[in-house]
Amino acid sequence: MDINEINELREAIKASPDNIPLRKYLANALIKLKKFEEAELEYKNALKHAPNNASLKLGLALAFCEQEKTSLGLVIIEELVEHDQPLPRAWLVYAKLLLQAKQSNAAKGAYENAIALDENLKDAFLESQINLSNQKNEEAEPQKIKLGGFEDEDADDGKSIDIERPEISFSDVGGMDKVKEEIRMKIIHPLEHPELYKMYGKKIGGGLLMYGPPGCGKTHLARATAGQVNANFISVGISDILDMYLGQSERNLHAIFQRARDMKPCVLFFDEVDALGANRSDMKQSAGRHLINQFLSELDGVEADNDGVLILAATNAPWHLDPAFRRPGRFDRILFVPPPDEPARASILQIHLKEKPLGKIDYSKVVKKTAEYSGADMKALVDIAIESKLDEAIRKGKPIPVETKDLIQATKKHKPTTKEWFQTAKNYALFANEAGLYDDILKYLKIKK
DSSP, X not given: OOHHHHHHHHHHHHHOTTOHHHHHHHXXXXXXXXXXXXXXXXHHHHHHHOTTOHHHHHHHHHHHHHTTOHHHHHHHHHHHHTSSSOOHHHHHHHHHHHHHTTOHHHHHHHHHHHHHHOGGGOOHHHHHXXXXXXXXXXXXXXXXXXXXXXXXXXXXXXXEEEEEOOOOOGGGSOSOHHHHHHHIIIIIHHHHOHHHHHHTTOOSOEEEEEEOSTTSSHHHHHHHHHHHTTOEEEEEOHHHHOOSSTTHHHHHHHHHHXXXXXXXXXXXXXXXXXXXXXXXXXXXXXXXXXXXXXHHHHHHTSSSOOTTEEEEEEESOGGGBOGGGGSTTSSOEEXXXXXXXXXXXXXXXXXXXTTSOBOOOOHHHHHHTOTTOOHHHHHHHHHHHHHHHHHHHXXXXXXXXXXXXXXXXXXXTOOOXXXXXXXXXXXXXXXXXXXXXXXXXXXXXXXXX
């Protein structure tokens, strides 16, 4: 509905001021257009003609909620939910207002009442905000996932995985703009626009696989993704899963997924995922196959819904991953994470040199000397340059600033570590490139098929 149609509705109401359905239609249209102040006025005008109309009161409470007039909204909505047969949507608006009032436990109860009355009122974003608010109210002590069959939460034995709340975001990741945009589309936008994605039948969550040479920031990017959406972050390695006892590895994997579902929104990150999901055709023992089958089952959400669980994985060897992981609904988006380009390398240098004693640094000169360097290689250059300055500072008894020549000199001591990876990757891209899976590698190497 555009502004002309809104004006036509206003004219129609002038001709028929007692037409309550028409007034309600106009107010609802203004809500959809996010004109909440105007909607508030229209609901109030309509209530002058029908002061006991529950639907109009609900609309007014929603208009107050959207403007964060929390107290006014609560006065109206509390009256509505006390009715013998309250409107299901009233409980949903009540949950939003309670969350604004920082009453997250009460908000959770109101939200559960809403979906108990009408399952179509499920709101993944609201649910995630309530969960996050409840978690913030818990003790600040770091949360852990207990693994290895130990039920006693206070026991020191057995494995455990930390549940983090990262404080970094995309602004702390140098370059990688294309990869960030893919993550925004797959992960961040669904969380920010849940209603729009619901209209198109798209779930909030899913899997994304990052591959590329080691040291190019895949783990850092995963942690920054969680920080970008203010989500919990669980980082999982092969040692966290594997257990010597029969069936315990599968139980560990299930426990991790289940905890992520309980704490959504949650970014669940699997590092070196090819070690957990190796190609089953290469396996001689059935234990490995059972673990992969369990992994696939968890990704599919066979026993529980993964909506709100954002699954990222990283690998240096995607060609070793079982093809079943790349089917739709699993890791159906695969991203090549290349070594950083020149602007990204300059950004990485600036991040690692921040708050260090600096002289004049010609970043463009340094990055021209660091083609094919990974993010880890760039950090190594800074470390080498700083170590040389520390030696000089100790001898002279005062801080000596790092300058361009120090970084250039460091490039002679540390060579790029990505070359060996590209030698292997090029062979797979040329001779085992089914469905163009590794075309990005050929593009990066400027090789035409």
